[in-house]
Amino acid sequence: MTVPFWYHERSRRRMFGTIAAAWIAVMGLSLAWNWRQVEESAVMFATAEARASYEKDLVYRRWAAIQGGVYVPPSEATPANPYLSHLPDRDITTVDGKQLTLVNPAYMTRQVYMLAKEQYGVQGKITSLKPLNPANVADSWETAALNAFAAGSREVVARETMNGETHLRLIRPLITEKPCLKCHASQGYREGDIRGGISVSIPFSPYAVAAERQQRQLLFAHLLICALGLLGLGKGNSLLRASESQVLKSDERYKNVLHAAMDGFLLVDLQGHLLETNQTYSRMSGYSVEELLTMSVADLDVVEGAGDIASRIQSILTLGKSRFESKHRRKDGSVMDVEISAQYRPSEGDRLIVFLHDITERKQAEEEHRKLTLQLYQAQKMEAIGTLAGGIAHDFNNILGAILGYAELVRDDCPAGSNAAHDVDQVLKAGTRAKELVKQILAFSRQSEGERIPLQPAAIIAEAVKMLRATLPTTISIEQDIDPAAGVILANPTQIHQILMNLGTNSCHAMEAQGGVLSISLLKMKVSESDFPSQKHLKPGTFVRLSVKDTGVGILPEVKDKIFDPYFTTKATGKGTGMGLAMVHGIVESYGGAVICESTPGEGTVFHIILPTIDSGTLLGNTAIEPVPTGNEHILLIDDEEMLVEMGKAMLTRMGYRVTTRTNGFEALATFRNEPDAFDLVISDQTMPGMTGSELARRMLAIRPDLPIILCTGYSSTVSEEEAKMLGIRGFAFKPLTKKEVGILVRKILDGN
Structure with a gap:
């Protein structure tokens, strides 16, 4: 909070001192102006009175001049005018003998002035520079005024001291009129000449007294108003000081609260x-x-x-x-x-x-919550994958079982070295990979490890490249640099195959529109601590590096951080599940390796798979190919898939066994109940409508406890291998099974091994 400047003591005092000085100055100027106005008003009123007196006297004189004067009886107060002796009719006698003397306008005016002076103190005078009567001689002020008339002035007003008293004196020119020539023609005046002036002197003391009284009132009023104003300023200063104190306290509280605030x-x-x-x-x-x-x-x-x-x-x-x-x-x-x-x-x-x-801690908590939510979501998705995989595994494995089984039957019928034999071998390889892939999907969904063995990855990479080449369009070429002695790794062969197939398929999709080059390399490399600073779990040592490079569209930076997230995909609907790179990342990390992605939008992408090597002495040697075991026992084969039943019967028959088939549990149980000792072995599928394989086994064992039973399942969450053993089931196998696997397992159970 910013305190205004006037809240500061020094500024406040300076401000109020300035205002007080300004107030006194204004009141002083007002007093001076009004004082002057009173004085001017006194002069103005006195001048107005003088003008009124002048106009009155002028009217008397003009009337007398028009009449030519008046005749009055001579007396002590009005003797015959000696200055009119040149007039023959100055003195007349009436018919009745009464003596009269002429009182001309000047004589009459002079007597009126004398009377006014005695009664009112107002002095009037006719004056001239050339008077007939010496009494009309101009004094010094009048002389100056008469000279001013000659220069064009028409009125002169001034305050003068006369006989020790201040008078307001006014004089105006006396214009010669025609009646005036009767007395003054002898002086050489003509009509219109200025022959003197009429002077009026008004005692100024009454006006001065009134002005002084008014000025005293003005002085008192101004002093009172000034004092009240200063008192008001003083009160305002006190109030402002108190307000300042409150504001400063409030400001201090505000600052204390502000500094103690949590924000x-x-x-x-x-x-x-x-x-x-x-x-x-x-x-x-x-x-x-x-x-x-x-x-x-x-x-x-x-x-x-x-x-x-x-x-x-x-x-x-x-x-x-x-x-x-x-x-x-x-x-x-x-x-x-x-x-x-x-x-x-x-x-x-x-x-x-x-x-x-x-909100740093809140953001961190939100991020932790987001990660936990994501982990929960991923766990739920993995559970969903497991449920989905389990749901399809049975049917998919049945299909694979038929493909592999019939392919083996066909392979047995093909001449050695024929094209047909080669083609069927490719079908068997693909089917076997598909079989392993289903296992890996189930293992991934259960977050369990697949079986790992020491292996040279070069052969698996070469095989995967062949499969990729068959699926790629002609606009995409493959370049490969495979080192057969790159090193031995501990891995699951199907997972290595799966890694390359996923990466290669993604590269193919990236080059679909314009074509390009798919480069695949497998090399040995030494890794130091400084090579991959972001992969701190990589320990210095020898690694194999599988690189898959394309010249496709590349990956945008904002997408790159998400490519390993499950279900994340940039492909159109139906072209990707978003699980490929997630599975690759999961497999490689479980091996203690790392996946490095380098990409430039518009130029292409390269994935480096870094896998740790192991001692080459652990590499398994080649094992001799053993023939498929045979026998002549009687086997009861049960499966709800008629195609699998027929294929299994043909396979077992070729091994020398006698086979009875049924396609549901109830028929099989009825057949067995009729002749329980007629069968040496029962092979049953687990997932069948009406009655499961484990339930069928339980009922059969109730009839014949020593009965050897093999339970086969594509995937089942209803029974495990341990639960099967607890029921008395001797063999437990996951479909699909190859002919060799079937022969070995059947012989093992029949021989009591």
Whole structure:
């Protein structure tokens, strides 16, 4: 929170001192102006009175001039005017003998002035630079005014001291009119000439007294208003001081709360610079408060650049607030996840109020939860795979059993070295691989290990390459570099075959559109600790490296991290299950090896399979081919698949056995119950409608406990080998079985081995 400048004591005092001085100056100026206005008003009113007196006197004089003067009886107050002696009719006698003397306008005006002076103090005077009557001689002020009239002035007003008293004096020019020439023509005046002036002097003391009284009132009023204003300022200062104290306390509480808050706080300007922060964010980031105040948001945020931050600020200004997640870099270089709440309040100025909550632990917990959820999901999918595999294994193995069985029968009938024999051999190889593949699928779904033996992978790789070549279009060529002495590994042959087939098939799909080259190599390599830093489980030593390279479309970086996830596929529906690379990855890691993928979009991909070698002395030697055992015992063969029953009967018959067949458990049980001692061995499928093989065995053993029974299953979750032994079943086998496997197992059970 930023405290305004006037909350600081020194600034506050300076501010109030300035305001008080300004207030006194304003009141002083107001007093001076009004004081002057009162003085001017007094002069104005006195001037108005003088003008009124002048106009009145002028009217009297004009009337007298028009009348040519008036005749009055001579008296002490009005003696005959000696200055009119040149007039023949100055003095007249009426018919009744009454003496009259002429009172001309000037004489009459002078007497009126004298009367006014006595009664009102107003002095009037007719004056001239060439007076007939010496009493009308102009004084110095009047002389200056009369000279001004000659220069064009029409009125002169001034305050003058007369007989020790201040008077307002006004003089206007006296214009010669036609009636005036009766008395003044002898002086050479003509009509329209200025022959003098009429002067009026008004005592100014009444106006001065009134003005002084008004000025005293003004002074008192201004002093009162000024004092009230200063008192108001003083009160305001006290209130502001109290408010300052409260605000400072509130600010201190605010800062204490802010620094004790669980969340970080930032005050940011519109350019992203940090203006204020709290101790919480200082602890979160590792920077001191002082260091943070020299930084900007761009120095801390590792997700958004300067342009993104500017856009984010503009969005906050538009919406008023925003809530989002980001990452901030700590001083030690580590990154923390933060949840940000930002607000824009115009009342706070061009600033953003930002609160930051450290959600690093929450994000880590969410990631752990995501991983656990994924693991659970993967476990559920593996369980689903197991269920699915179990569901199809029986039927698929029955199909494989028929293919392998009839192929062996055909192979027996083919001349040695014939093309037919070669072709059937290929069918048998493919069928055997398919049989092993089903086992691997079941093993993978159960997360169990397949049987591993020491082997040279070169022969298996060569065989897989042949199968790949037969499936590839002509637009894709194969280049191979197989070292037959690359090394001995401990592995399951079918799994090695499966690895190459999966990788090769994927490469083929990547080059479908434009064609290309599939390169396969098998080499020996030495691995040091620095060769594969991301594969820390690889120990230094000798390894074999199987590389499968294509010139296809490549893998996008954002996809590369997901290619080993189960069910993840970029192929169209029906072209991939998303399990191939997951199985490859699982097999290789179970061998203690590593899968390295290198890819450039638009150029191609290479997969390196790194597998540890073992001592070549453990490699199994070639074993002699033994003939299929034969016999002449009577066997009861039961399977719900009629095709398998016929194939099994033909196979066993060729071995010399007598065979009775049935296609369901109830028929077989009835046949056996009729002649329990007629059969030397019973071979039954486990999964059959109506009655399972294990149930059939239990009932038969109840009739004849010493009966040898072999139970065959493509896949069954209802009975295991241990459970079969507990029932008294002597043989337990997984379909499909080759002729040799059947012959060995039958002979083993019949011979009591």
